[in-house]
Amino acid sequence: MDASRTRVPRRLGPVAAWACALLLVTGCTGSGRGSDGAREGGTAQAAAPRAANDLQADYERVIKDVLPSVVQIQAGDSLGSGVVYDGKGHVVTNAHVVGDRESFRVTTASSEGAVAARLVSSYPEQDLAVIKLDRLPDGLRAARFGDSAKVAVGQIVLAMGSPLGLSSSVTQGIVSATGRTVTEGSGGGGTGATIANMVQTSAAINPGNSGGALVNLDGQVIGIPTLAATDPGMGDSAAPGIGFAIPASMVRTVAGQIVEDGRVTDSGRAALGITARTVVDDDYRPAGVAVVEVSDGGAADDAGMRPGDVVVRVGDTGITTITSLAEALASMAPGDRTKVTYTRDGDEHTAEVTLGEQ
Template identity: 40%
Template sequence: MRIENKTMNTTSRSLARLVACSLALGLLQPALADVTSASDTATAEDFAFAKRLSRVFKTVAERREKSVVHITQLRTIQPTDFFGRPVGRGQLQQAGLGSGVIVSSDGVIVTNNHVVRGADKLRVKLSDEREFDAVVLGTDEATDIAVLKVDVGKESLPAADFADSDQLEVGEWVVAIGSPFGLDNSVTQGIISAKGRTVTPRETGVSFEDYIQTDAAINPGNSGGPLLNLEGQIVGINTAIASRTGGYDGIGFCVPGNTVKNVLESIQRTGRVARGYLGIEMSEQSSSGGGVLVKTVVDGSPADEAGLKSGDVITRFQGSSLSLDRLRNAIAAAPAGSKVNIEVSREGETKTLQATLGDLSAAKGYVFIDALGVEVELLPDDIARQVDAKAIVRVASIQETGRAAMSGLRAGDIIVSVDGDGYADIAELQKNISKGNFSRGLRLDIIRPLQGGNSYRRGNIVVQE
């Protein structure tokens, strides 16, 4: 303590001498005035720079405001009497608000899955106040992305294009446009705060490992709107916020534009998201060299055919060095059938291998039934013995906006028969479904596992248009 006081006293005395000398020479006051003038007063150059930066944000807003839409979710509310029995006809009421961005001039729109989930009807309002009913082309729960379409005839709508979101760097300026709290076409700006965030948003309840973090203001209603670079290109879709209040706290999360583009293209091509499959078990490389360690390779998998071996260290995937989580996402995001370059380190040598990715669903034994919007799988033997039925197929996953989901079918349901007809295999099940009359109603007899999965309940569901 004495040393600290001594140092402080010595410094104070030195400063006092300097001030005294400066006052004596009449130099201190003018010098302070000059410093104040130089540091506190903006120059013409400063104003010019600020105006140029402002002009950039203004240009982005003007260029892309017409590409951003306001989405209203409507649900049918059924009136009931005192005893909870339905009375009268149900009425459509507003159940949620969100944003979206036009990505194709013929009316294709990208938004969040949680914006459209559970909707009986969707209304899209353009920047010129015109409204259209929207149909859902497809959804992807894993990334929380949905693709919609509005019918505008031969009109060409102003569409936004995608940038390569992998090239984004922390600190870059970005602009968010959307409808927070229902306020159409609100524009905010910020920077990229981080990349590769793993978050489980309350909006979805599904963990995603590659969010872009931004401090551009995102509030309820912004969901589904675009995050743009200063060229006005889409680098992400605004999805979630971290907040103690439910409003803006400076931390927002966006699905990367490259992921969104892959989901969009897959849905447009097949109506669903076909995720890539490589066929390896991976772990983080423990050595200081970095990379991802290949622990095992599945026989006959795309990785096996490409020449990957247990013990290889993946250093680059499609030219980029990635962490374990980001590599896993990159493989899944790449379309099935696409060719990818994989750089590996093997016994001190660097090798570049090329693999043709498979379909993850097919690798798991799933079969997609388009008429229902479900993926099904063969029932495991142990469960087949428990239910003691001739059913051999259960629902593995379900499109939330498909016919089956809208009729009440769930993942895990076991399909016993279709309109009373049994089946011997998945191919016959598909044939029976294809013969059904959805306008009249297709009856599925099902067995549903109850909580805990140790008991089951039988029933039926009528699937309609």
């Protein structure tokens, strides 16, 4: 038997005895305090069902308000979800939901049949895309997007979409963390994008939820559910209760540009202006990022970097892979100045770089 387990009853014993003694003293007073205590207990017991009923009513209200803004998207043989962006039939979703297709079939929460839609533009670098319905079905409603700055850990959230093809499904959880930088896999339909400031949630995110809505109890979309964490120790199966959503601020930025200009004109994503690959050391461990090509007039070019250089650090962050470089840049913005440490012919160099835009 584990010795640590045998200590638990002995530690709890005195506490339990003390609590019983306290109850005996309170119960033996026979005064009005005992009656008040009974009444207070009854009040607390009555308040608990009321609180539960209030929360349930909030859930039902939010679901009723938001589901008309969440659609199912059929892209060939694949299914995903989307959120109605405006009253003109624009729908925002994930780039990996639309893939390389140009036309889609969209089913709304209230429509009996599918509506045709076409691609406006896809932006795989942020895993977002906008499609437009050929016509506006009855009951369609544009979503209200929340303020990403007000999203806080512990907030109750609902994930709405079409997991596994089950349209208009709802799961619940909380905001588990904010400000996560996550890199998608490039297999299985993912874009391989590195996305900063993602909202982590315990609400179940399953295949088909991608592109749907992560909603607070004010009925505002605070994010677009995009992926679930995987556990390499379990054959890359989904890790329960760890999902990620693109924050509403980024959704509005990207979708707004696509709706207005037909494409993303200002990504807000920092870039070095290089084409690169991961290199390994003598033990076949990732050891840096080798520059394959330098863009003319880009940040690296202006800093004097050239093909063959191996980037090993950006600022104070060590760089071993393409992914770690993307994650380091994801926390910065175009125009930021940072130090880039690289090796050339075995010698280490440091350059001051003004980051460009991806």
